[in-house]
Amino acid sequence: MRFGALLLLLSSGQAQFRFVDVVEGSGVDLVTTFGSEEKRYIIEYTGTGAALTDYDLDGDLDLYLVNGSAVELPPGAPPTDRLYRNEGGFRFTDVTEAAGLGDTGWGGGSLAGDLDNDGDPDLLVTNFGSNVLYRNNGDGTFTDVTASAGLEDGRWHSSAAFGDFDADGFLDLYVANHAVFEISEPPKLPCFWKGIQIACGPLAHRPETHLVYRNRGDFSFADVSDSSGVSSRPGFGFGVVMDYFDDDDRLDVYVANDLSGNFLFLNRTTAESGIAFEDASALSGAGFVEGGREQAGMGVDSGDFNGDGRPDIHTTNFSDDYNTLYRNDGSGLFTDVSFEARLGEVTLPYLGWATAFADFDLDSDLDLLVVNGHIYPEADRFQSGTGYAQSNLLFDNVGDGTFRDVSARSGLVDKRLGRGAAVGDVDEDGDLDVVVANMHSLPALLRNDGGKGKNWVRFLLVGRGSNRDGVGARVVLEAGGRSQTRTSKSGGGYLSSHDPRLHFGLAEAPSVERLSVHWPSGAVEVFEALAATRGYILKEGTGAIAERP
Amino acid sequence: MSLAVLLLSAILTAEERRSFEAAIALHLASDLEGALRGYGQILEAHPDHVPARLYRAEALWLLGKREEARHDLSLAQADLLLVRILEGTFGSVQSDPLPAKLSGAYPLEAKRFLATGTPVLLLLSMGGFEEATAEYRRVAWIDPEDATLHRQLGSAFAGAKLFLPAVEAFDRVVASAPEDVAAWRQLGSGNLVLQRWEPAIVALERAIELAAEEGGLLLALGYAYERKPDTETALELYRRAARLAPASGRPHYRIGRALMAQGKLEEAEKAFTKASSLDPKMPEPLGFLGEIQLKRGDNWLALGTLERAVAVAPEYFEAYYHLAQVYRRIGRGEEARKAIARYEELKREKRGVLSQEEVLALR
DSSP, X not given: OXXXXXXXXXXHHSOXXXXXXXXXXXXXXXXXXXXXXXXXXXXXXXXXXXXXXXXXXXXXXXXEEOOOOOSSOOSSSOOOOEEEEEEETTEEEEOTTTTTOOOOSEEEEEEEEOTTSSSSOEEEEEEEEEEEEEEEOSSSOEEEOXXXXXXXXXXXXXXXXXXXXXXXXXXXXXXXXXXEOOTTSOOOSOEEETTEEEOOOGGGSEEBOOEXXXXXXXXXXXXXXXXXXXXXXXXXXXXXXXXXXXXXXXXEEEEEEBSSOOEEEEEOOBTTTBSOEEEOHHHHTOSOBTTTBOOBOOOEEEEOTTSSSSOEEEEOOOTTSOOEEEEEEETTXXXXXXXXXXXXXXXXXXXXXXXXXXXXXXXXXXXEEEEEOOSOGGGGTTTOSSOSSBOOEEEEEOSSSOEEEOTGGGTOOOOBOEEEEEEEOTTSSSSOEEEEEETTSOOEEEEXXXXXXXXXXXXXEEOSSSOTTOTTOEEEEEETTEEEEEEOOBSBBTTBBOOSSEEEEEETOSEEEEEEEEOTTSOEEEEEEEESSEEEEEETTTOOEEEEO | OOHHHHHGGGTSOHHHHXXXXXXXXXXXXXXXXXXXXXXXXXXXXXXXXXXXXHXXXXXXXXXXXXXXXXXXXXXXXXXXXXXXXXXHHHSOTTTSOOHHHXXXXXXXXXXXXXXXXXXXXXXXXTTOHHHHHHHXXXXXXXXXXXXXXXXXXXXXXXXXXXXXXXXXXXXXXXXXXXXXXXXXXXXXXXXXXXXXXXXXXXXXXXXXXXXXXXXXXXXXXXXXXXHXXXXXXXHHHHHHHHHHOTTOSHHHHHHHHHHHHTTOHHHHHHHHHHHHHXXXXXXXXXXXXXXXXXXXXXXXXXXXXXXXXXXXXXTOHHHHHHHHHHHHHTTOHHHHHHHHHHHHHHHHHHHHHSOHHHHHHBO
């Protein structure tokens, strides 16, 4: 009895985290190709991502997995991206051919967004080489419209994100580019890591400038990289996230750059200027750490971890360096609180990629996921202090500004070459699952078996004056005496895009007391007394809310 | 008869062999001009005569004729020379233990080519870093227990910032001379530079065992533990260093860094304050003290601290970065922009003086 009481006491004080990889037998069978096993070029390091999107509008999340390529491909069919239709219960069917997909480019990222506001998600794939834009035909098929959309560009593209920079009701696009690289002209200098010769990283290459496209609304885009100010400064771009970083109502952009300082572009768009950004990277405190040191930024996410209503930023970095949590102090100012939050020392041996703020245990605060995997196979050949394949990390938000490492007891022990990750409720049971894109192997489909007994609620936003996806909407939820703030985003983490629905854990609260939605159009709607443990559809401007089946 | 002359007996006539021996004798007697004339005669008749070309390269180098020496060396391919000599004389170099045989039969050549590591040092001095490393790895097995040779070559590699072969050399030194404190220290330092924390810890702990308490070693070992990461052990070591050198600020600075890594900002602030009071000319404690005050929101306090940091060390770019943050927060935008511009300028200058190798060592 005493022992049982102790267990009960412990369990009530400890958050519940449990993930199980259910990829075997799921029907998801893509073993990614990504360069050689020995890694001879920088292009072979970076891996791929995943997108969770309801392409067929049947109410559940389907899965798009990006595939890479190789300098020397074996004879036969080239590697292709895959689309898997969700059949429920973590069972998937490969519908790539039927959907008219199957890009064979050297893929990196993918993200979904309704670019023409017709109610179905379109798809962008970022490549080393031209990106590919697919228009959703609304009948389960897609059409490649890259050329007519004006998105052909031959550079090395990494992550991308959609957001309506000029609030015209259509999703614009930011594409992070990485480095100037030609397979026929790799660097001739020897490069070293811990004394071992390795394929050269970014410092032996030139950083690339990034791209901003304005959506004209007719499925074509104007390249405004120069006029917006973004192309004035190059960077080895990897992860991209959009959020409201300086307290105004214009969607800003943050980019994790490898060894070139991260970018914080504050949106200064006006009717006169068109899409315009101010480079606030250095003065914001979010571009560098420790006296202006560049980190090797990989992935990034934003989220209000401390409940003050402002989006904070988390970036992942190289091994022997820490992952960084920038606390948003307001007015576009940030403070590195990584070590105070207990996220610094524990992450030093890892090379992180995707990261995501999400309430995995439904206790009404944002936890933190980090996907890891080194880039050098040589890491296993001597006492490097790290390893090539690495396990992922999960941090429980303690609620006092600190996090607790719960990786091992969450079941995240498998060591892989993780890169991208998409978070969403794949099995529609109310908690958030994770798809991790691993290099040279199957993805991990991490079914969330934790959070039992906790309440939740989620919202699918439908913009009417705003963009159809409601990307950029800020939602403030009050329940159980706590306030939670989320921004609706498209694209994030690393090379990936998450469940487009906004998800909240409610702990024991039986209902949402108040929900206010700040639409990108400027409209604000307030809803009250929403029952927990169900999904809702919020249609802008109708004042109505519908339960989602 | 020298080893090289013996090996080349099938190539050179008897007269040429005598000329070559005479040239080598002049070389060893430091009559380099005389030696050059002799080598020139050999090379005129036999342009592919690798030993003569290598000897001439060394003589040219010692005479300051570096371009000519470099030309000869590139033709001689010194890294292949030794293997050619050894294989030509004794068969497989990988299976036959040669040192005793070499030094007994050909003491002069064994010393020149092997015991002194001449080809390695020559290549290093001429900037042939990859070739020197390859040559060292090729010859290192010949006498792994010759601590003098490996210590000399290890120091040369470390001097050239080639820390991997340096570590390999000092690994051999400590294997044959396990009481050599300096070698353990060098091994630890080399591994620290290579960011190989575990081997650095092993080497530095051994050095401390042999040398008893010494501040520099304790700080180096603490740093290895800090990066491992094990900041508790690092703190213990830094505190031992502080007790050994109560008037030194550096141990307190490292204590502050380790406490920051533990998220203990108040304690770290005390340590940086102590470090700065003991060593007012060290800018780093002031930089981090300012950063902590900035984190805490004490902008005016941070401003004073960081201004002291740049007064102490006007080239300390890190302080300008934090100063810019402070100015931005107290609404002095123009000064913030100037501070960031200064930070960027100083950082660029510092990057400019880093060698390409040092930059690439960061990947």
